[in-house]
Amino acid sequence: MAAEKKQETEVKSVKMADGRTQDFSGKRNVTSESFVNPDGTIYLVTDFSNGQTITTNLPANLKDKAAGHGLKQKVHDSFAGEKSVGDMYEAANEMKKQIEEGNWNAKREAGGFSGASLVIKALCEVTGKTMDQVREFLQKKLDAGKNSTPPLTRSGLYASFRKNEKVRAVIQRLEAERDDKEGTADADAALSELASA
Numbered sequence: 001m002a003a004e005k006k007q008e009t010e011v012k013s014v015k016m017a018d019g020r021t022q023d024f025s026g027k028r029n030v031t032s033e034s035f036v037n038p039d040g041t042i043y044l045v046t047d048f049s050n051g052q053t054i055t056t057n058l059p060a061n062l063k064d065k066a067a068g069h070g071l072k073q074k075v076h077d078s079f080a081g082e083k084s085v086g087d088m089y090e091a092a093n094e095m096k097k098q099i100e101e102g103n104w105n106a107k108r109e110a111g112g113f114s115g116a117s118l119v120i121k122a123l124c125e126v127t128g129k130t131m132d133q134v135r136e137f138l139q140k141k142l143d144a145g146k147n148s149t150p151p152l153t154r155s156g157l158y159a160s161f162r163k164n165e166k167v168r169a170v171i172q173r174l175e176a177e178r179d180d181k182e183g184t185a186d187a188d189a190a191l192s193e194l195a196s197a
Helices: 060-078 085-100 116-127 131-145 154-162 165-181 187-196
Strands: 011-015 021-025 030-036 042-048 053-058
Touching: 053 060, 060 085, 085 116, 116 131, 116 154, 116 165, 131 154, 154 165
Parallel strands: none
Antiparallel strands: 011 021, 030 042, 042 053
């Protein structure tokens, strides 16, 4: 069976009311970009696919509030889609590090932190290292694997540790402990009850 050809995203070029041409990809109908004037004032240009544009000037008295909101949004976006609180923490902690290093545009690996907290806890238990030592080690492995073919991903790295017998055993125990805390049902009893109903 031949592999399906990936469909290219359609790009629609729109002549804006102010004379510019703006591209809109796929189903996107809005694009926004912020700018800083030479005097330090900030404004946001929001273009709509109907050719209209709104320019929003940020008053100086709202600059700190807007920066705080942007920072909060950036950190919260980093763990969007993660299911466990531990994985949310790991994603937010990584974003904190990126921001504090001055890297605002770091790309988030979708689902990259799924199961991360259990792998890190298991590695701590197996090696006797602290969580910070394990995180630092994992980041070094990821940095070293960026240029490999294919590039090493966070989810790929965690999956490799899950294959290790010692680490897998600890992860399975931690998952069972987590499931017990979540109050799972007695599946055997529930199945018998369902069958006899």
